[in-house]
Amino acid sequence: MSQKQKMDLNSAEHNAQVVDTARRRFLGQAAGATAVIAPGITLMTIANAEASSEGASSAKRWGMLIDTNRCEEGCKDCVIACQQENGWGIGSTDESLSNSRQKAQWIRTVTVRDTDTGHTNQLPMMCQHCEHPPCVDVCPTGASMKRADGIVLVDKHICIGCRYCMMACPYKARSFIHESMHDQKSHAPRGKGTVESCTMCVHRVDRGDQPACVESCDKGAMMFGDLNDPNSEISKKLATVSSTQIRADLGTSPGVRYSGI
Amino acid sequence: MVLSKKLKQRVGILAVVFTALMGFGSAALSDNHERAIGANAGDACVKDTSWMRRNHMELLKHDRDRTLRQGIRSVEGSIKGCVDCHANKDEQGHFISVNAEGEFCSGCHSYTAVSLDCFECHATKPDTQSTTARTAK
Numbered sequence: 001m002s003q004k005q006k007m008d009l010n011s012a013e014h015n016a017q018v019v020d021t022a023r024r025r026f027l028g029q030a031a032g033a034t035a036v037i038a039p040g041i042t043l044m045t046i047a048n049a050e051a052s053s054e055g056a057s058s059a060k061r062w063g064m065l066i067d068t069n070r071c072e073e074g075c076k077d078c079v080i081a082c083q084q085e086n087g088w089g090i091g092s093t094d095e096s097l098s099n100s101r102q103k104a105q106w107i108r109t110v111t112v113r114d115t116d117t118g119h120t121n122q123l124p125m126m127c128q129h130c131e132h133p134p135c136v137d138v139c140p141t142g143a144s145m146k147r148a149d150g151i152v153l154v155d156k157h158i159c160i161g162c163r164y165c166m167m168a169c170p171y172k173a174r175s176f177i178h179e180s181m182h183d184q185k186s187h188a189p190r191g192k193g194t195v196e197s198c199t200m201c202v203h204r205v206d207r208g209d210q211p212a213c214v215e216s217c218d219k220g221a222m223m224f225g226d227l228n229d230p231n232s233e234i235s236k237k238l239a240t241v242s243s244t245q246i247r248a249d250l251g252t253s254p255g256v257r258y259s260g261i
Numbered sequence: 262m263v264l265s266k267k268l269k270q271r272v273g274i275l276a277v278v279f280t281a282l283m284g285f286g287s288a289a290l291s292d293n294h295e296r297a298i299g300a301n302a303g304d305a306c307v308k309d310t311s312w313m314r315r316n317h318m319e320l321l322k323h324d325r326d327r328t329l330r331q332g333i334r335s336v337e338g339s340i341k342g343c344v345d346c347h348a349n350k351d352e353q354g355h356f357i358s359v360n361a362e363g364e365f366c367s368g369c370h371s372y373t374a375v376s377l378d379c380f381e382c383h384a385t386k387p388d389t390q391s392t393t394a395r396t397a398k
Contacts, residue, residue, distance in 0.1 A: 055332035148332075182385075206332055
């Protein structure tokens with residue numbers, strides 16, 4: 001992140017706090033004697049995930065905030081990072097028999113255009129990790145599931161490959177594997193006849209790291225964190241900037257929010 | 262009364278034959294294991310070898326659900342752990358898939374004619390430096 005971007009961000013934070021004095025008082029009390037707020041808040045922060053033996057807890061709700069104004073048109077860093085981390089696309093030698101419409105797509109970039117003004121925005125689109133996921137509702141076997149911390153996954157042990165979840169997902173976030181796999185990553189099993197999608201890099205989150213896409217975005221357009229924790233960077237940011245859920249009208253309450261669209 | 266005595270005898274004979282067969286099976290299995298125990302395998306598995314030989318699938322089945330559904334990653338039964346220890350290396354020092362012919366997993370599974378579905382999805386080799394390097398941007 002450039003110095004200018006950091007400064008812009010800091011001034012945005014500052015303005016918001018001047019306006020919202022009640023929030024500042026609350027945060028001041030929450031921070032206690034140290035009262036260190038604001039300076040140096042950036043979009044690139046480490047979430048306080050704990051790699052514990054207790055597992056996923058509903059005390060947390062993992063989510064993302066995507067600043068589409070910072071997402072540069074043509075940039076595919078997040079997509080490439082996901083492919084290499086999870087072993088699909090260019091990260092794998094598999095799926096050589098599938099055509100481009102069949103191949104897995106855990107994350108993609110989408111360009112949205114305001115038809116009135118012609119203004120365009122690029123944004124990354126992947127599993128939105130809904131609070132009320134339609135894919136889980138429709139799954140006949142219980143393979144499509146949501147963890148206590150809000151991460152939506154496919155249990156491939158019991159997935160029968162019916163692809164009902166792919167039909168139900170309003171975000172077209174899921175893919176089906178059409179052929180035998182041989183070149184998987186040990187942390188991202190993939191197999192013929194099962195459905196898959198973004199896992200929010202659950203293997204990284206469980207050990208306290210950020211998802212690969214968030215880490216790869218040097219524009220600072222992606223932020224990851226705990227939406228349930230009012231003191232997390234993402235919650236603070238969400239309280240100060242206007243953000244939207246895509247297809248909020250469907251009531252799925254996605255864990256991934258977008259600002260600037 | 263006489264009939265049940267005969268029955269008991271027959272059951273006894275069957276039991277003896279069965280035990281002998283089982284013994285033969287175990288001997289054959291242990292031969293296999295000595296050939297392909299794995300490059301990184303130490304002296305002992307997470308549980309006693311004879312227990313693992315019969316019950317590893319139960320351990321994996323329960324712990325896979327704990328890991329995937331509850332996010333509990335500090336489990337005994339990790340298939341990644343199986344592969345990390347039990348994959349052998351060829352002469353060039355490259356890992357061989359654990360489900361390749363005669364290797365640790367497939368050795369027993371083909372002997373016992375039990376299909377091995379884990380590796381339809383799971384990686385068959387440990388993550389090596391080269392795969393890690395590929396993930397670097």
